Amino acid sequence: MSERELSFMLNGEAVMLRVAPRRHLADVLREDLGLTGTHLGCEQGVCGACTVRVDGEIVRSCLMLAVQCEGSHVETIEGLSDSGEVADLQNAFRVRNALQCGFCTPGMIITADDLLRRQPSPSRDGIREHMAGNYCRCTGYHAIVDAIEATAEKRHRKGAVSD
Amino acid sequence: MTSQAETFAALQRYGEGAKLLAGGQSLVPALNLRLLSPAILIDINDVDELKGISLRANKLRIGALTRHAEIERAALIAEHAPLLKEAARHIAHPAIRNRGTMGGSLVNADPASELPACMVALGAEIVLASAAGERRVPGGDFFTGLYETAIAPGEILTAVEIPIARQNERYVFMELARRVGDYALVGIACQAEVVDNVLHDLKPAFFAVGTRPILASAAATRIIGRQIDAACLEEAAAALDEELAPINDLQASAAMRMHLARVLLRRAVAALLPELQHCLQTAARA
Numbered sequence: 447m448s449e450r451e452l453s454f455m456l457n458g459e460a461v462m463l464r465v466a467p468r469r470h471l472a473d474v475l476r477e478d479l480g481l482t483g484t485h486l487g488c489e490q491g492v493c494g495a496c497t498v499r500v501d502g503e504i505v506r507s508c509l510m511l512a513v514q515c516e517g518s519h520v521e522t523i524e525g526l527s528d529s530g531e532v533a534d535l536q537n538a539f540r541v542r543n544a545l546q547c548g549f550c551t552p553g554m555i556i557t558a559d560d561l562l563r564r565q566p567s568p569s570r571d572g573i574r575e576h577m578a579g580n581y582c583r584c585t586g587y588h589a590i591v592d593a594i595e596a597t598a599e600k601r602h603r604k605g606a607v608s609d
Numbered sequence: 610m611t612s613q614a615e616t617f618a619a620l621q622r623y624g625e626g627a628k629l630l631a632g633g634q635s636l637v638p639a640l641n642l643r644l645l646s647p648a649i650l651i652d653i654n655d656v657d658e659l660k661g662i663s664l665r666a667n668k669l670r671i672g673a674l675t676r677h678a679e680i681e682r683a684a685l686i687a688e689h690a691p692l693l694k695e696a697a698r699h700i701a702h703p704a705i706r707n708r709g710t711m712g713g714s715l716v717n718a719d720p721a722s723e724l725p726a727c728m729v730a731l732g733a734e735i736v737l738a739s740a741a742g743e744r745r746v747p748g749g750d751f752f753t754g755l756y757e758t759a760i761a762p763g764e765i766l767t768a769v770e771i772p773i774a775r776q777n778e779r780y781v782f783m784e785l786a787r788r789v790g791d792y793a794l795v796g797i798a799c800q801a802e803v804v805d806n807v808l809h810d811l812k813p814a815f816f817a818v819g820t821r822p823i824l825a826s827a828a829a830t831r832i833i834g835r836q837i838d839a840a841c842l843e844e845a846a847a848a849l850d851e852e853l854a855p856i857n858d859l860q861a862s863a864a865m866r867m868h869l870a871r872v873l874l875r876r877a878v879a880a881l882l883p884e885l886q887h888c889l890q891t892a893a894r895a
Contacts, residue, residue: 470637470641489638489642491634491637491638491701491705494704497704503678503707505707505708508637508641509633509638509641509708510708511630514652557703557704560704575789576703578790579704579705579790
């Protein structure tokens with residue numbers, strides 16, 4: 447299969463490369479661009495470990511072909527970590543022991559941040575519903591829900607102070 | 610592709626070896642798992658004619674490329690087809706709803722998916738187009754079997770048209786799954802006109818209990834136009850045995866699915882008639 451020119455914004459920087467149209471975004475991020483924070487668990491959309499943001503919306507990078515990102519803004523856990531955007535979530539996960547092996551964590555953080563941007567004060571049930579598409583095989587989820595809830599409260603308090 | 614005309618030409622040129630790529634949330638997993646290996650993918654995400662939600666006369670027209678997340682959020686859908694808004698919440702997970710499209714879900718015709726049953730319950734018309742022109746197929750006739758539809762080679766699904774919700778109309782969407790976002794073990798989508806606590810024009814569409822969405826007409830005739838009580842509901846639930854054909858699989862046995870379908874029918878009718886809560890409550894709890 448012939449390769450195609452592809453250019454998009456990756457974590458705020460323009461990238462250009464040649465990729466085969468059949469390859470999905472997660473493989474291209476990991477193998478061609480060296481960003482291995484995006485993890486591949488199931489490659490069928492079930493586990494959520496490969497979740498990234500494309501044009502501000504979370505998507506499964508294993509279920510999107512890389513060539514479909516032409517002209518888009520793609521953000522991965524590396525970009526969100528470097529910008530400090532999810533630093534509070536990362537800290538809450540660490541403090542609450544909401545990870546053990548860490549495989550699911552990038553996808554968890556991106557999905558949790560998506561929830562908190564839409565719903566600043568979610569209920570615990572609301573957190574579980576939004577996070578239901580992200581598997582964790584270590585923690586049993588309670589600590590993850592705690593960490594997200596704690597971050598929501600902190601962000602809420604901060605917002606209230608700056609108002 | 611950037612237009613329908615281009616899409617028709619590509620379909621004609623590449624024939625059966627080509628697959629249309631919309632949201633890709635069922636197609637790309639099938640590629641990843643090597644269940645499918647089409648020679649050509651025709652990406653229709655930039656075909657503007659397939660986008661948009663609009664009111665035309667008494668119908669709500671929803672473009673094929675409308676993503677599940679848009680169905681959840683669109684004001685026109687909340688107002689004129691609230692059943693769809695409720696159903697969209699149950700489709701997979703947020704990251705998948707951001708990409709998956711209505712048209713893709715309908716042509717994929719997975720018997721356990723939500724939107725096909727909604728089209729049957731809502732009496733929607735499925736709009737199909739090809740180089741030869743456009744035709745409309747009633748939702749109830751569109752789904753012909755397991756992953757099979759009335760769509761012909763060279764045709765694409767462009768939109769659906771749904772009669773807008775009437776004044777006295779109520780709707781219910783329920784599904785039972787092992788985890789939020791999983792495919793349903795059993796689900797029901799229904800809409801009915803309610804006048805003086807009596808249901809008219811009830812269309813209970815079940816999913817995940819056969820090879821395609823099934824309109825439970827025999828059960829409905831035992832409910833429509835009657836003063837509903839627990840005995841009447843029981844009679845309707847029993848009638849489901851004649852019309853549903855669930856299968857055994859890893860998720861649930863056929864008998865369990867049958868039982869859950871009866872439970873959902875009772876719960877759905879009780880939810881449509883909250884005024885009768887006192888006499889239907891016990892029946893719905895079972």
